[in-house]
Amino acid sequence: MSADIVRFMDEHKITMATIGGHGFGAKVATATAINNHNRFTGVICLEGGPIDHTYYEAYQELASYVEAARNLKIENLNAPEALKKVSERICHPKWRQIFLQNILTEKGTLQWQCNLEGLYKNMRKNLSEVAYWSPSYGLWGG
Secondary structure, three states: OHHHHHHHHHHOOOOOEEEEEEOHHHHHHHHHHHHOHHHEEEEEEEOOOOEEHHHOHHHHHHHHHHHHHHOOOHHHOOHHHHHHHHHHHOOOHHHHHHHHHOEEOOOOOOEEOOOHHHHHHHHHOOOOOOOEEOHHHOOOOO
């Protein structure tokens, strides 16, 4: 279905679009945008149902970056070393920028401005709250 959407866009010379859907269509819209992120400016999803993002390449990429950053132990590094090591381990420029902006260098010992250890532990859980929207929350992601 995602290929059909992209094929339709190509046939009608639509280079970029915002995509949306309802129910199963929301899942198709999300998958299409994730797999063709250079073609979509946004995604609008209504009642897309419980979503588990752990299967998406983008989530797996982020999880690998969180693990790489967590394993750096930046408190044992000076600022130039930390910035260099983060840059070496996180190849995607936008994600690298986000991680670099979250290094607090003002208090002497380097530290993360976010709870990186908590994020790492949560992302390793079977049904991570970061990646999985449970129907028990009462609302469906969308």
